Amino acid sequence: MSTEFKKDKFGGEVKTDEGIDHYAIWIPITLAEKEVMFKKAEAEKVNVAALTANFLREWSTSKQLSDADLSKVAGGAMRAPRMSSTLMCPW
Secondary structure, X not given: OOEEEEEOOOOOEEEEEOOXXXXXXXXXXXXXXXXXXXXXXXXXXXXXXXXXXXXXXHHHHHOOOOHHHHHHHHXXXXXXXXXXXEEEEEO
């Protein structure tokens, strides 16, 4: 099977692997935090990307996003002052 990388309509990265799209989401965490997260996930035998994707799916359907919410995100007001790490989430 081949893996294809492209851009989505928002300019974000998309990886298509075996017919499943994986969208990159930049999460404001440090590399040390990511390492702890992945060690815990490995110990608990869970998939961090799947957990994140499921949480975001539930959250996005349970809360109506207002124009004010969207402008805060777009303007960077909701960004944490940390380095970012990427996570490929299957959508």
